[in-house]
Amino acid sequence: MAPLSRRVPIWPQLVALSVIVADEISQYLVIRYVKPLGPTGIPLIGSLLRLAYLENTGVSFGQLKQLSAWITVLSAVIVVGLCLGYRYLLTPSRWANLALGLLMGGAIGNLIDRILTGARLGLANAYVVDFVDLRYFAVFNVADSAITVGGILYGVYLAFFHKEAPAGKERHEEAPCPPPETPPPAA
Numbered sequence: 180m181a182p183l184s185r186r187v188p189i190w191p192q193l194v195a196l197s198v199i200v201a202d203e204i205s206q207y208l209v210i211r212y213v214k215p216l217g218p219t220g221i222p223l224i225g226s227l228l229r230l231a232y233l234e235n236t237g238v239s240f241g242q243l244k245q246l247s248a249w250i251t252v253l254s255a256v257i258v259v260g261l262c263l264g265y266r267y268l269l270t271p272s273r274w275a276n277l278a279l280g281l282l283m284g285g286a287i288g289n290l291i292d293r294i295l296t297g298a299r300l301g302l303a304n305a306y307v308v309d310f311v312d313l314r315y316f317a318v319f320n321v322a323d324s325a326i327t328v329g330g331i332l333y334g335v336y337l338a339f340f341h342k343e344a345p346a347g348k349e350r351h352e353e354a355p356c357p358p359p360e361t362p363p364p365a366a
Contacts, residue, residue, distance in 0.1 A: 187266055191280035198284025202321040203291065209310040226314055233318045234296075234306040248302035251293040258286050275336040281329030288322030 213220055213232050220231030237250070261268070261283050268279050289307050297305030309318040319327075 187269065188276060191269070191276045191283070192265075194277060194280030195284035195287065198281060198322065198325040199288045199291070202284075202288035202325075205321050206292065206308045206310070209308060213310060220312065229312045229314065230310050231312040231318065233309045233312070235309045235318070236304065236306040248297075248305065251290070251297055251302050251305045254286060254290045254293060258283075258290050261286060270336070270341070272336055272340060274332055275340075278329040278332035278336065281325040282333065285322040285325035285329060288325070289320075292322075
C-alpha cells in the first residue's frame with residue numbers, strides 16, 4: 180500500500196499525544212492519591228466500579244506476567260513499527276485514522292511506563308499502572324482503553340469499509356492457458 184499522495188494529516192498524531200498525556204496524568208494522580216489507600220481503593224459505583232492501584236507486569240488481564248522483559252521489547256518494536264509505518268497506515272477514512280491515533284497513543288503510553296519502571300526495577304519487573312477496576316471484568320488504564328477502542332475501530336474499518344485490493348495491486352483475472360496447437364505424437 181503506497182502512502183497517501185496528499186498532505187499527511189497530523190491530527191492522528193495529536194490524538195496519540197492526547198492519549199499519552201491523559202494516561203500519564205491519570206497514573207500520576209492514581210499513584211499519588213489512590214495507592215496510599217491500599218487494596219480497597221475508591222469505590223465509584225458500588226461493588227461494580229472502583230479506582231484501585233495495580234502494578235501489571237503482564238498484558239491484558241494480567242496474563243504472561245513472567246515475560247515482562249519480552250513484553251517491553253515487543254512493545255518497543257510495535258511502537259517503532261507504528262511510527263515508521265504511519266504514512267502507510269493512514270487511509271482516507273477519518274475513523275481509521277482516529278483508530279491509528281488511539282493505537283499509537285496507547286502503545287506509546289504503556290511503553291513509557293514499562294521503560295520508566297524497567298529502568299528503576301529491571302526489565303524483568305517492568306510494569307504499567309492499572310487503576311480502573313471493573314470488579315467482575317478487568318483492571319485497566321487510559322492507554323489500555325485507547326488500544327482497545329482503536330483496535331475495534333480499525334478492525335471494523337478493515338472488515339466493512341476497506342475496499343482496496345491486497346498489497347495495493349489491482350484485481351484482475353488471467354485468461355486460462357490456451358490448448359496446444361498440435362496434438363502430441365502418438366507413441
